[in-house]
Structures are given as C-alpha cells and as structure tokens.
C-alpha cells in the first residue's frame with residue numbers, strides 16, 4: 001500500500017517557490033543573484049495596522065473566534081464591498097479565511113465533484129489548476145494570448161463551456177500578466193455567462209487596488225447584477241495593504257455557499273488568526289491614502305520595467321493595466337544560443353540560462369500555462385530593477 005495519497009500525486013509543488021529556492025541556493029553559494037520572483041509588496045505593513053494588532057494582543061483578543069471571521073470584520077467587509085464595488089452583502093454572505101488562497105480553496109472543496117470542470121484563463125496564477133485538482137475537479141485552461149493582451153475573449157469562453165462546467169475563475173488584474181479587463185471587456189464575458197445559468201463565477205480581485213493610468217477596476221457581480229446569485233467575489237488584504245504574512249482573505253457570495261465554505265474551514269484550520277483579523281479590520285476601516293501612494297509607486301516601476309525590457313533584443317513586453325507583474329514574450333529568443341552555449345529551446349531553458357549566466361531569477365511562462373514568456377515581479381526598488389533589466393538586455397544581446 002502506498003503511503004502517500006493519490007490526491008497528492010495529482011498536484012505539483014509551486015514553481016514560483018521553486019524559483020525562489022533556486023535563487024536562494026545560488027545566493028548562499030555567494031553568487032550575485034537578483035530575484036524577480038516575489039509575489040508581494042517590498043514595503044512594510046502600514047503603522048496603523050501594526051498598532052491595531054498590538055492593541056488586540058494587549059486586549060486579550062488571542063482566543064478562538066467565530067470560524068469564518070469576527071462580526072466586526074465581516075461588517076467592515078460588507079462596507080468595503082458597498083463603498084468600493086457598489087455591491088450589497090449581509091454578514092452571513094461573508095467568509096474570512098487564512099489568506100485569499102484558503103478562501104478559493106474552501107470554495108472549490110465545498111463545491112467540486114469528480115468530473116466537474118473549472119475554466120481557467122491561461123496564463124493563470126499557478127495555484128488555480130492545482131487547487132482544482134486537489135478538490136477532485138478538472139481544470140480547463142483556455143488560452144488568452146498576447147494578441148488579445150492576455151484577456152479572454154467572449155468567443156473563447158463560450159466555446160470552453162460544457163454541461164460539466166461548474167466554475168469560471170476570473171482574475172483581473174491578473175497574476176502573472178497584470179492584465180486588467182475594462183468594463184466593456186468584462187461585460188462581453190458576463191453576457192456569455194448569462195447564457196449559461198449552470199456556471200458559477202469565482203472572481204479573484206486580489207489586485208483590485210493596484211491599477212494604473214485611471215484604469216477603472218470592475219468585478220463581475222457589479223458589471224452584471226444578474227450574476228450576483230452565482231458569483232463568489234474574493235479579495236484580501238495581502239497585496240493592497242502589504243499584509244501577505246498576516247494571512248487574511250475574504251469572499252462574498254450566496255449565503256449557502258458561504259456556510260458550506262465555513263464547514264470546510266471548521267474541520268481544517270478553524271478561524272484565521274485572531275490578531276490578524278483585528279489588523280485587517282484596521283486596514284479596511286482606517287485611512288486609505290496608503291493605497292494611492294502604492295499605486296503611484298508601482299505605476300512608475302511598471303513604466304520603467306516595460307521600457308527597459310522592450311529595449312532587449314527578442315523581447316516584446318506589453319504594458320499591463322495593474323498588479324505588479326509583467327509577462328514579456330520571448331518568441332524572438334527561442335532557437336538561439338546563449339553566450340555560454342545554452343540552446344534556448346523554450347522559456348524554461350531561457351529562465352535557467354538567465355539565472356546561471358546573469359544571476360537574474362524570473363519565473364518561466366510554462367509554469368503559468370502560456371509560453372514562451374517569463375514573469376517579472378517588479379515589487380522591488382528602481383535600482384534593483386534597472387540592474388536586473390540591464391542584465392536581461394545583456395543576456396539577450398549575447399544570444400546568437
């Protein structure tokens with residue numbers, strides 16, 4: 001009898017974590033390595049949030065809480081959805097979990113049966129397909145390539161829907177491309193979904209607050225109120241409030257689904273950290289000017305990285321609407337040989353050679369389901385970004 005489960009055999013460890021580990025190994029050997037793999041803001045959690053957490057500790061808010069969130073936080077999340085998205089929810093329609101990741105996982109665990117299909121636009125955040133597999137469902141990646149600015153078309157969505165489709169996962173702005181859907185682009189998708197009443201929508205709005213150039217963020221239940229009863233709108237404080245380590249994510253949706261997600265959570269992790277919940281409460285209800293400052297900073301970095309990568313031979317880097325990633329196309333590099341003799345046969349060999357020869361760690365596109373590309377996280381300083389892009393330019397110049 002095998003010791004490890006068949007379920008485990010269906011999934012693979014996160015490739016983004018593997019890249020970070022490889023970069024750290026090289027650093028430990030004394031190599032000069034720049035990591036552009038991190039999926040988190042490079043600055044600290046706001047002081048008012050940290051202070052709220054300290055107050056929570058001193059006030060003894062250190063015990064079990066309600067499984068899917070304290071009432072005050074649920075109320076603040078309802079207010080957030082009303083204020084920022086024009087969506088009305090009651091506290092029994094809100095679930096709070098240990099990060100956005102757990103929220104998505106709970107929803108899939110609570111709803112998928114073997115054979116159920118989940119449509120995932122590719123390139124996708126690495127965890128979606130594996131979470132679907134862990135929950136016993138079938139991921140159905142649908143390509144949204146560079147020719148449509150990495151956005152899924154209505155035709156492609158329509159063609160992918162079958163009687164077995166249970167969920168459509170929507171992520172705007174996206175990890176790994178940064179692509180954000182305009183209201184019209186999203187409406188084209190929600191029009192398709194209105195024709196298929198058996199399909200539910202899981203909207204992952206994690207990068208809502210990181211949008212640039214007056215881009216207007218919008219989310220499916222807001223654009224098409226007819227989808228309200230079959231949409232789970234997911235979000236969290238990780239990226240917006242630089243709180244990745246605090247592990248608070250949340251979702252709003254139909255009460256029966258929220259209750260089912262709570263049941264999964266009650267038999268796995270129970271409540272998210274009590275102290276983090278009070279910190280998130282302060283994040284959502286305290287001053288919001290932090291968000292504007294972040295936006296300006298990331299927009300400047302995006303412009304810098306897009307300009308520098310487009311100067312590299314063989315690379316085409318679209319300018320994304322949001323998040324802190326770019327996803328350049330490297331078709332022009334494939335088939336060439338690097339300065340140190342590596343044949344660049346695909347994006348994985350490109351990323352490995354770039355790391356070996358120039359000490360720049362990026363994540364190869366195949367990990368996100370669309371090649372040949374790589375993902376750069378620009379959540380790091382201008383100086384580091386300039387140095388890294390300079391090395392990428394030199395690496396590409398050396399390709400023959």
Ligand SMILES: Cc1ncc(COP(=O)(O)O)c(C=O)c1O
Pocket residue numbers: 039098099100101102125171174175204206236237238244247248249
């Ligand atoms: C698209 C997307 N959704 C969800 C998450 C998970 O966020 P959290 O850290 O709150 O679990 C991430 C984190 O990288 C992400 O990129």
